[in-house]
Each structure stands twice: as structure tokens, then as C-alpha cells.
Amino acid sequence: MSIKKKLGLGVASAVLGVSLIGGGTYAYFSDSEDTNNTFAAGTLDLTVDPTTIIDVKNLKPGDVMVREFVLGNSGSLDISSVDLSTEYTVTDANGDNVDDFGKHIKVLFLENADKTGDGWVIGDYNDVISETTLYDLQHQTPDAVENLQSWITWFFGLNGEDSGLEAGTSDQMYVAFEFVDNDADQNEFQGDALNLKWTFNAHQTDGELR
Incomplete structure (x- = not known):
């Protein structure tokens, strides 16, 4: 075998040996940086003050009761709507009811004064509820923080706040109930009691590009 071939075989063997020892690795430059990221969810926190809007005894047909309360947003996220x-x-005291007491208790209005704004001046009120009985209201879910005023107040710049409830704000609410006097015999309701539960369900605004 010539010296050239011997040298060639020697170099090849050396390269193979280095490759086996190094496990096929090769050298390169590198650098790295870490990032610390956070996803923190906001909060919806609807409040009602007071939590008992009405508590009245010794009612008789024809009585009207006006009360006020405040809806507040104590959370960090804006509220788009509040469904009621x-x-x-x-409770039928004498067990003689043939009619539903709820048909005789009417909500004359549920007014959001903050959404009304200067509409009070021209009598264009923001009635969330207007002239309906508790019986019928069971099948409705009005939005308590929606601006419902007409184009008239908008045209004259008398409109109140926009719909919804921004974080850290509140809306002043007024409500009137009536025990309707229907000019008929309502003796079956003597001594009866009606326990009303109003639940206000707040909803977030739409997601957005952040």
C-alpha cells in the first residue's frame, strides 16, 4: 500500500473517531432571554342598595308605593346590560284564592334617572318598566341600565347617560307599585302576602382587541 493511501486511511479513521466521541455534535453561537407574562381577569360586581326595595304591610286596594334604590358597579369591568x-x-291566608294576587299588584314604572338626564324637563322618562303587573312581568327581562329615551331628547341634547353601567359608577332608580283597585270584590286577598324576588343579572361588554 502506498504512503498516500496509508495517510488517507489514517485521516479518515481520525475523523471517524472524533465523530463517535463527540456524538455527532457541532459548535454554534446561541443566546436566550426569558419573558414573564400575566393574564389577569377583570371582575363584574353589581350591587343593589338597599337589598330590600320594598317591605310594606296592611295594604288595601288603591294603595300606591314609591321607592328608590341604586344599582352600582363595584367591579373593574364595564357592564353592558342588567337584565331584571x-x-x-x-301566601293564601284563607285558602280561598281563585285569582293570582300577582295580577293585582302593578308596577306603574321603574325609572332609571341617570339615563333620563334632562329628559325630565320635557317629560320623556327612561321607563325600564311601564304599567305592567307582576304576573306579566314574570315573562319579561327588561334591561335596567338601557337608555330607552326617544329621538326627541337626543335631538335637543337632553339625553342621559349611554346604556350600560361603567366600572365605578351607579344609576339612581325609582319604582312605583300599586295594589290595583278593580272596583270588584277582592276580599279573597285579605290577609294574603306576596313575596317578590327581583334578580338583577349583569353582563359584560363585548371582547375587544387588547
Whole structure:
């Protein structure tokens, strides 16, 4: 075998040996940086003050009761809508009811004064609820923080706040109930009690590009 071939075989063997020892690795430059990231969810926190809006005894047909309360947003996220759901139970004192007591208790209005704004001046009120009985209201879910005023107040710049409830703000609410006097015999309701549960369900605004 010539010296050239011997040298060639020697170099090849050396390269193979280095490759086996190094496990096929090769050298390169590198650098790295870490990032610390956070996803923190906001909060929806709807408040009602007071939590008992009405507590009245010794009612008689024809009585009207006006009350006020405040809806507040104590959370960190804006609220887009607040749906009101109605439930009630009737205690029949004498067991002689043939009609539903809820048909005789009317909500004359539920007014959001903050959404009304200067609409008070021209009598264009922001009635969330207008002239309906508790019986009928069971099947409705009005939005308590929606601006419902007409184009008239908008045109004259008398409109109140936009719909919804921004974080850290509140809306002043007024409500009027009536025990309807239907000019008929309502003796079956003597001594009866109606327990009303209003649930205010707040919803977030739409997601956005952040």
C-alpha cells in the first residue's frame, strides 16, 4: 500500500473517531432571554342598595308605593346590560284564592334617572318598566341600565347617560307599585302576602382587541 493511501486511511479513521466521541455534535453561537407574562381577569360586581326595595304591610286596594334604590358597579369591568328577572310566591291566608294576587299588584314604572338626564324637563322618562303587573312581568327581562329615551331628547341634547353601567359608577332608580283597585270584590286577598324576588343579572361588554 502506498504512503498516500496509508495517510488517507489514517485521516479518515481520525475523523471517524472524533465523530463517535463527540456524538455527532457541532459548535454554534446561541443566546436566550426569558419573558414573564400575566393574564389577569377583570371582575363584574353589581350591587343593589338597599337589598330590600320594598317591605310594606296592611295594604288595601288603591294603595300606591314609591321607592328608590341604586344599582352600582363595584367591579373593574364595564357592564353592558342588567337584565331584571321577576319571581314571586303568594301566601293564601284563607285558602280561598281563585285569582293570582300577582295580577293585582302593578308596577306603574321603574325609572332609571341617570339615563333620563334632562329628559325630565320635557317629560320623556327612561321607563325600564311601564304599567305592567307582576304576573306579566314574570315573562319579561327588561334591561335596567338601557337608555330607552326617544329621538326627541337626543335631538335637543337632553339625553342621559349611554346604556350600560361603567366600572365605578351607579344609576339612581325609582319604582312605583300599586295594589290595583278593580272596583270588584277582592276580599279573597285579605290577609294574603306576596313575596317578590327581583334578580338583577349583569353582563359584560363585548371582547375587544387588547
